[in-house]
Amino acid sequence: AAHTCTLLSVRSATRRFGGLVAVNQLSFDLYPGEVVGLLGPNGSGKTTAMNLISGALPAHGGQILFNGQPIHALKSHQIARLGIARTFQLVRVLGPLSCQDNVIAGMAFKPRPLFGKAAAAHAQELLQRVGLERHAALPAGELTYIDQKRLELARALALEPRLLLLDEWLAGLNPTELQQGIALIRQLQGSGLTILMVEHVMDAVHALCSRCVVMHAGTRIAEGATAQVLRDPEVVRAYLGG
Ligand code: ADP
Numbered sequence: 160a161a162h163t164c165t166l167l168s169v170r171s172a173t174r175r176f177g178g179l180v181a182v183n184q185l186s187f188d189l190y191p192g193e194v195v196g197l198l199g200p201n202g203s204g205k206t207t208a209m210n211l212i213s214g215a216l217p218a219h220g221g222q223i224l225f226n227g228q229p230i231h232a233l234k235s236h237q238i239a240r241l242g243i244a245r246t247f248q249l250v251r252v253l254g255p256l257s258c259q260d261n262v263i264a265g266m267a268f269k270p271r272p273l274f275g276k277a278a279a280a281h282a283q284e285l286l287q288r289v290g291l292e293r294h295a296a297l298p299a300g301e302l303t304y305i306d307q308k309r310l311e312l313a314r315a316l317a318l319e320p321r322l323l324l325l326d327e328w329l330a331g332l333n334p335t336e337l338q339q340g341i342a343l344i345r346q347l348q349g350s351g352l353t354i355l356m357v358e359h360v361m362d363a364v365h366a367l368c369s370r371c372v373v374m375h376a377g378t379r380i381a382e383g384a385t386a387q388v389l390r391d392p393e394v395v396r397a398y399l400g401g
Pocket residue numbers: 176179181199200201202203204205206207208
């Protein structure tokens with residue numbers, strides 16, 4: 160049985176694409192307030208695992224519990240409403256809409272929806288939280304790449320999640336932006352959010368993740384404290400393409 164304070168429990172989750180087992184009996188737990196890295200070489204199943212947790216894809220086996228409640232048979236909007244938000248590897252902001260309206264759109268699945276001025280005020284708070292307060296009226300499509308990533312984060316936060324799934328949110332940033340991005344994630348952790356992050360930027364993994372789960376060819380090959388896991392010979396071999 161899961162420890163009473165387990166926030167997310169992935170238990171033998173499995174997903175196939177035809178004959179390929181993209182996620183093979185994957186198991187791990189997340190505890191409240193943790194920032195955990197989901198690592199592994201390209202094609203190891205990380206994004207598919209995130210899709211199983213967020214309900215974007217149904218699992219073919221296993222269980223996923225959030226706060227002790229089974230979520231593996233729920234639709235993505237139901238899972239969102241329970242408090243799991245995500246960002247995507249390729250940013251998905253609504254280009255023609257203003258930044259403020261993008262954030263308001265993200266509030267659609269909030270447990271207690273806001274309308275009118277209250278929604279606008281809350282959107283402004285969220286934009287401020289990610290450093291976009293000056294761009295509230297700007298169409299999202301006119302933002303720079305990092306600012307679109309910030310906006311995507313604000314949209315995810317608009318859901319008031321308890322668990323945030325970040326899929327390579329720090330990819331493609333220059334060194335200054337990376338430091339800003341790391342600081343922002345730290346700040347979210349400080350506010351009590353639990354975060355599972357797929358990330359290839361190892362400096363960020365070291366800076367942010369207390370624990371990591373490492374996948375290879377769909378299975379979990381290592382799990383534990385970040386520094387130890389990244390020294391694990393099997394992990395090193397997997398990253399070298401062995
Ligand atoms: P990662 O995120 O670690 O790079 P993915 O989860 O994207 O890995 O992919 C794991 C495996 O599943 C890969 O072999 C990939 O080609 C395959 N895969 C992922 N999504 C699909 C899909 N929609 N249809 C077919 N195969 C897929």
